[in-house]
Amino acid sequence: MTASEQICNEIGAKFFSKDFVYENLKFYNESNKRVELCDALFEYASVYVPIQIKERSKNKGNKTEESWLNEIVYGAAFNQIKATVKAIRTDNIEVNDLYHQKVKLCKDNLIFPMIVFDNPNITDYKRIIIDGELIINVFKLEDYESMMQAIIHPYDIIYYLQERANWIQDYNLPNIVIGEGVHSTILASIKTEQDFALFFMQYIYEGQSDKQREALRHLSLINTFRDRLIKKVSNYKVILNILELIEPRNADGFMKWFDYAWRCACDDKFDFTKSVQVLYNSKKTDIVFFSIGRKELASKKYYQLLLDAKQLQHKADAVLIFAFIGDEGNKCHNDWVYMEKEYEEDDDFLRFYDSIGMFNGTMSYEIYDELCRKMIGK
Secondary structure (H helix, E strand, O other): HHHHHHHHHHHHHHHOHHHHHEEOOOOEEEOOEEEEOOOOOEEEEEEEEEEEEOOOOOOOOOOOHHHHHHHHHHHHHHHHHHHHHHHHHHHEEEEEEEEOEEEOOOOOOOOEEEEEEEEEOOOOOOOOEEOOOOOEEHHHHHHHHHHHHHHHOOOOHHHHHHHHHHHHHEOOOOOOEEEEEOOOHHHHHHOOOOHHHHHHHHHHHHOOOHHHHHHHHHHHHHHHHHHHHHOOOOOHHHHHHHHOOHHHHHHHHHHHHHHHHHHHHHHHOOOOEEEEEEOOOOOEEEEEEEEEEEOOOHHHHHHHHHHHHHHHHHHOOEEEEEEEEEEEOOOOEEEEEEEEOOOOOOOOHHHHHHHHHOOOOOOOOHHHHHHHHHHHHO
């Protein structure tokens, strides 16, 4: 297995779902030639991570290590990544996910490109290339592996690339870093990429193991949704993208409301007071934790009342309901309902929803059911 195959398999299998690991990375350029987009392309939370990989041949020829680095990494790989970013931004590119379904790349997604090179004889290199607004992280293969061994969550890769670019000074990692979080300040001496990777993990989770635990629980929830419901839920990929927008360092808040809604449902409590809001495709999107109790709504159409109310309450452009139906055995099953429409102010309906208890937690299953029958029908 080549280094290229090793990288693609490792990062794809460990962190990204088959929906967002892409193959058939070919497109027609401006000269109408079918060319390779990049060596690997992954997506998480509407962010693309394209990778260009270079390996030093065992038959080195007459090139010195420095000339190989300048020509192949800073030259050829840089130009290829630059062309990759331009192509994603301007062309209508279709690739395949690992389910062999066609996916049209989004021109507006953020892009965090990487160059990875395999040459054990090189120890000193530029860890970042900046060309105008284009920022490319560069890794020696061993340094790339140090990053991969340290992180625990796919979002960490994106955040690592962002923070690494911010910390690098004169193309190299700093000798000393000071990370200030909400609850702690972390001071670290940096000599290697591994040192920076270990600092990063302490910094992003503020040295709190419970934050890491909740981030992994959130990731497990995403994986469960993906594995069990891929063929059952409409707007599957939209919902998956929205769930991925919860940053790992903030996942403890999301999982707190998840646990709350689960307990309420098992205790037969009707509640939809808890929600979080994310920005998805420039749309303010509410995620509402809806504990229905131990019996389902009389009709799936009855979710519409809550969708409308929450959109008005939070001035959202989209609403995702994460519904919980519990039982006495402390188990739940879930409904996922997504609605997207442009927010329009309606003070009359806002006051109406407020007057009937849609916003203050006093709504009961029975009243909600009666309202739905009158407003929506059986």
